[in-house]
Amino acid sequence: MKNIIASILMLCVTAVTAQHNANEWYTIEVDVKSMSTKPRMLYLWYDGIGRGGDHAFYDSAVVVHGKVQFKVAIAMSGEAYITQISKAALRAANRHLPDITKGDALKFYLEPAALTIYCVDSLSNYVVTGGRYSKHYGHLKKAEDEFLQRRDYYYYPELERLYKEDSIAFKRLLLDYKMVEADYYNVTLRNFVLSHLNSVVSLVALRAIQYKNGDDLRLSDTLLKSLNASVAQAPEADDIWLYRETLGRTAIGAMAPIFNLPDDTDAMHALESYRGSYVLLEFWSSDCGVCLAEHRKLKNIHDQYRHRNFAILGVSFDTLREPWLAAIHQDGIGKWAQLSDLKGFNSRIAMLYGVRNVPQNYLIDPSGHIVAKNLWGDELATKLKEVFRSWQPETQTTPFFDKASRRN
Structure with missing residues (x-):
């Protein structure tokens, strides 16, 4: 098209x-x-x-x-x-x-x-x-600043505090935040684009909408069709079109794009070497408070399934690590590998999976197909319980998890 x-x-x-x-x-x-x-x-x-x-x-x-x-x-x-x-x-x-x-x-x-x-x-x-566009961008940034102030100085700190308690108050505040967030991305940014159809600054807003809504392209489709064609086809829009191609590669049922990354000991991990087991591929960063809070629940999930054919591949976009992650006992075939990609969102793996924000995750089945994505907490636990109830591997040991087989 x-x-x-x-x-x-x-x-x-x-x-x-x-x-x-x-x-x-x-x-x-x-x-x-x-x-x-x-x-x-x-x-x-x-x-x-x-x-x-x-x-x-x-x-x-x-x-x-x-x-x-x-x-x-x-x-x-x-x-x-x-x-x-x-x-x-x-x-x-x-x-x-x-x-x-x-x-x-x-x-x-x-x-x-x-x-x-x-x-x-x-x-x-x-x-x-x-x-030509300084004034347009000034209007967009004012709206962004107002949203980020509410998010970073109230919602995020308070959500992180309540998350540790896993309280009803957390769920109530999370619902409130999601409404505020949806209003910003789907109303404020949408209105900006519709008011600036001849400005390439609209692509900044459209890009944010598209990444936030993930697989749901209905709003971004409408906005792309509304934009002046010279703006929609400008070089600044290349990554918007590329992201839409990426969604096809990472759709539910698609084969997960393969990659190789080093862990803390410089041993290389190839995604293909984990065939025969379920893999949770997780993208995170140490400066992401939500990521660190989610790790506490991931640790319980890892402990529950570590003796099954299950692995967590955590791809970090920086060098910091949580000490308890490094101390996890790598027993049997259970594994929580800490991988690093310091190129961040411009890295090959980030572009393969369309990662623009963290946290983000993909659940990959033993044949290498994506069966779920962006599941957190109880939703992830429920999905894993479902897949392990219906899936029985032929053997509880597999050569794919031998360290030597992961070196390139």
Whole structure:
């Protein structure tokens, strides 16, 4: 369908893509004179969007007389960061993104244009001038900031506290949060897209809607059809179309995409080597509070099925580990392998499985097919009870779990 639209409206598409000239340089000036504590150096971080994050960009500049100037040559527009923390420092702290809530970074829309960013009293309080889409992005970011404030400073901390108690209050608050979340993604962001059908900033909102709704593409389908064709076919939309292809690869009943990743001891684990057993493939990060809380229930599930043909493959996007995970006794064929992929959401496995947020999981059957995904807590326990009741392996021992067979 994408190709048909592109053929019919090629002239419109060409008009948009022509303005993305990677050989032309653009200036970004950051004015920090009004900041109470003036940084000595700032860093520009643009991971890019589109297929594979191929347009990643990173630069640094010294503050001179209260100003910093960056020169960039970009192939497409997208969200970017100005930070006080270098990429190396972020990696050392096991963080993937700067924390805009703590004032050490600002997020803005980088486009092929000269931009000026005025910081009022901190990096998190700023105004952007110049560019075609700065005003559009400012409206979108205001809505995002309001939602994140409610999520990160009330709902997430309170949900994590109540989760430990597994109380009725947790379920009540979770239901309340899901309503707030649904209103933001399916109403606020939808309305933004419908109000900006000729703006590539709408793709930022559409991307968030699509990832949040997962397999349910009804809303994103409607919005894609509503967008100006030149926007829907712009390079900035590549990863939106790619994600839709990914859903086919990870649908219930599909063969799980294969991969190889190292564990804590640098032993390689190939998904194919776990054929003959049920595998829970879990994507998580140590800075995800919900992920860490979910691990407490996963530990009980692991203990219950560790002597069955069952394994948990936890793919972490950083290097931190929970101590008790490393201490799990690897007895029999039960296994909870800790795998690492420090490339995060731009890694091959993340793109294979369409992982844009954590936690995310897939339950894979002994033949390698996906039988369920994104099941947590009681739902996961119920599903495992169901599959193990109806499935009897031919033997309780299998060579697939021998460490040597997992090395490449």
